[in-house]
Amino acid sequence: MTKSPDTSQVLFRREYEHELETWLRVRFGYLCTTFVALGLIQLIANIFAMFGPNVSGAIVTTAGTTLSLCIVAYFFLERDRFETREAVLRGLATMILAMGAVSISAWIGADWFGLKVFPSILLAIFFWHFTACLFLPWTPGESLRPILPLLAIWAGYTLFFGSEELDDRVLAVIFGPGILIPGLLICGWRLRRHSRHFRSTMLGRRFRTLRQEFAKARGIHEAIFPAEYDDGYVKFQYTYLPMRELGGDFLHLHIGAEGLIHLALIDVTGHGLAAALTVNRIYGEMERIRAETPRAQPADVIQLLNRYINLTMVRHNIYATAIALQLDPYAGEIRWASAGHPPAFLRGVNGVVRQLPATTVVLGALPDEEFEAEEESMELSPGDVVIAYTDGAFEARDRMGSQLGLDNLRQVLHSQPSPQNWPQFICSYVDKHKAGRAEDDVLVTSLTFISMRLQTKSAEAVVARS
Numbered sequence: 001m002t003k004s005p006d007t008s009q010v011l012f013r014r015e016y017e018h019e020l021e022t023w024l025r026v027r028f029g030y031l032c033t034t035f036v037a038l039g040l041i042q043l044i045a046n047i048f049a050m051f052g053p054n055v056s057g058a059i060v061t062t063a064g065t066t067l068s069l070c071i072v073a074y075f076f077l078e079r080d081r082f083e084t085r086e087a088v089l090r091g092l093a094t095m096i097l098a099m100g101a102v103s104i105s106a107w108i109g110a111d112w113f114g115l116k117v118f119p120s121i122l123l124a125i126f127f128w129h130f131t132a133c134l135f136l137p138w139t140p141g142e143s144l145r146p147i148l149p150l151l152a153i154w155a156g157y158t159l160f161f162g163s164e165e166l167d168d169r170v171l172a173v174i175f176g177p178g179i180l181i182p183g184l185l186i187c188g189w190r191l192r193r194h195s196r197h198f199r200s201t202m203l204g205r206r207f208r209t210l211r212q213e214f215a216k217a218r219g220i221h222e223a224i225f226p227a228e229y230d231d232g233y234v235k236f237q238y239t240y241l242p243m244r245e246l247g248g249d250f251l252h253l254h255i256g257a258e259g260l261i262h263l264a265l266i267d268v269t270g271h272g273l274a275a276a277l278t279v280n281r282i283y284g285e286m287e288r289i290r291a292e293t294p295r296a297q298p299a300d301v302i303q304l305l306n307r308y309i310n311l312t313m314v315r316h317n318i319y320a321t322a323i324a325l326q327l328d329p330y331a332g333e334i335r336w337a338s339a340g341h342p343p344a345f346l347r348g349v350n351g352v353v354r355q356l357p358a359t360t361v362v363l364g365a366l367p368d369e370e371f372e373a374e375e376e377s378m379e380l381s382p383g384d385v386v387i388a389y390t391d392g393a394f395e396a397r398d399r400m401g402s403q404l405g406l407d408n409l410r411q412v413l414h415s416q417p418s419p420q421n422w423p424q425f426i427c428s429y430v431d432k433h434k435a436g437r438a439e440d441d442v443l444v445t446s447l448t449f450i451s452m453r454l455q456t457k458s459a460e461a462v463v464a465r466s
Contacts, residue, residue: 016198021085023137023194028088031135032076035099039069064106071098089142096128096146104153122172125150126179133183139191140184151177221276224283226253233329233453234261238445239423241392241431247441248275249390252286256294259453261327264301265445267341267390268320278318282308298324298337299375302360306339306371309364319364323356323388327380329453334386335377339363342391342406347413347422349383355410356386386447387413387422392440396430404433422446 046062075095082088107121129147136143155173162169222240229236236253248268256262264286268278285308289296296304301324309320321341327334336344340362343355359374380386394409412429419425423444430442 016195017085019198020137021088024085024088025079025082027135027137028079028092029076031092031132032072032079032095034131034135035072036069036076039065039072043069060106064102067102068099071095071102089138089145092132092136092138093146096132097149100125100128100146100150104150104157108157121154122176122179125154129180129183130186133186136187137190137194138187140187143183143187144180147180151180221280224280225251229253229255229261233259233450234327235448235450236261236263236445237421237423237448238443239421239427241427241442247271247443248279249392249441249443250279250282251443251445252283252290254290254294258295259329261325261329261447262290262296262298262301263325263327263388263445263447264305264322265325265341265388265390265443266305266320266322267441267443269318271441274318278313278320281312282320297375298326298335299359299373302337302339302363302373303368303371306363306366306373307368310367310371314364319362321362321391323358325386325388325447327386327447327449329449329451332380332382332449332452333377334380334447334449335375337373337375339373340365342389342394344386344388345410345413346378346380347385347387347418349381351414351416353410353413354378356388380449382449382451384449385418385422386449387426387444388446389426389444390441392442393426393430393444395440396434396442398433404430408433422448 043062043065046065050059050062072095075091079088079091082091103124104121107124125147128150129143133143155176158176159169159173162172164172225238225240226236228238238251240247240249240251242249248270250266250268252264252266254262266279266282268275268282270278282305285305286301289301289304293300293304302322305320305322305324309318313319321339323336323338323341323344325334325336325344334346334356336356337360338344338356338358339360340358343357346354346356348354356376356378359376360372365371389409394404394406396404398404409426409430412426415425423446426444427442
């Protein structure tokens with residue numbers, strides 16, 4: 001089974017590599033400065049040693065130390081020419097190899113002539129590796145690049161030219177690389193600790209940025225929602241509770257020039273950013289429909305929305321349910337067409353509740369030539385309220401996992417006395433039932449028929465007269 005990569009590593013790989021490169025470049029300078037300081041101390045000690053009995057050994061070590069200082073100084077001055085992290089690592093490896101070659105050459109030469117220069121070249125290798133690992137943010141594997149060739153030279157010379165017994169030389173070659181363990185442990189610990197800290201910092205920074213971006217996006221997204229409306233004849237109200245910063249529920253209100261109220265309530269599949277982007281596209285389509293066909297009936301709106309979604313969104317497995325309503329305040333009539341949407345309710349002024357059921361299938365399920373948007377109507381009396389909602393209203397679950405359900409939602413509409421704001425009242429009831437975080441967006445709307453607008457047969461008659 002293939003293990004999926006850490007998302008944060010994939011997201012911040014470039015930033016992390018840049019961070020390591022900058023860190024390595026700075027620490028390279030620190031390491032060179034340390035080597036120079038230690039080399040100068042050793043050089044001073046060697047100069048004083050020249051006045052002792054081991055003059056030849058002091059001269060050899062002085063020459064080796066001086067050459068090593070020149071090597072370190074060269075790479076320190078050239079460090080800005082290393083443009084990438086890999087180039088810096090190559091420079092480091094070359095510098096340590098060159099220093100090691102000088103020291104090993106001096107050690108081998110002194111050993112051949114019987115001069116006592118170093119207690120053991122293995123200690124020098126340990127010093128270079130451990131010191132470098134203390135400073136440099138490199139991986140254990142990267143730390144071995146300059147050291148393994150030096151170890152190989154030491155092992156070959158010790159095995160074939162050493163003065164000890166063969167068994168001792170073999171054991172020394174076998175266990176000698178163990179001196180690298182402290183440096184390797186430091187490398188692994190430092191990089192793991194830094195990696196966790198870096199990911200935590202970057203995730204926190206990215207999270208704050210995303211929250212700010214989502215807050216701005218939510219403001220833009222909610223700007224497409226209509227304002228509440230009350231002209232003394234019809235009152236429109238709604239309450240919207242997205243489960244995340246952005247949601248897939250949407251409503252569109254259009255007040256016709258003839259005084260008809262057109263309302264469309266749409267619920268896109270999915271949640272979050274993808275659903276919100278889809279909603280914004282549908283909003284543009286609704287604006288186009290109303291601009292080009294301002295007198296479109298509910299069935300016309302549903303038909304056109306289905307065509308649009310089937311042509312543009314089904315390829316992305318995006319569908320939607322919708323209900324289109326038209327309230328005629330002249331005739332006292334509500335007309336609707338519903339594409340797989342939960343049934344709206346007509347709550348009469350006398351407390352009787354009737355359903356406005358779906359009249360066709362969900363949007364996008366059928367191509368335009370096979371889709372038929374039927375339309376139905378009911379008469380209204382002053383004081384009647386039409387309430388439409390999305391499925392998040394009745395699918396809210398309590399602590400036992402039970403949904404609120406359509407029957408309980410309908411029962412809420414029998415409440416007496418009638419509340420001033422039905423959407424707020426219903427959402428408050430849903431919130432009391434719900435336990436934990438919402439699983440879906442909740443959008444509840446209401447159209448209250450207050451009174452007849454004119455004593456004419458219909459709004460169309462008013463338009464025809466004018």
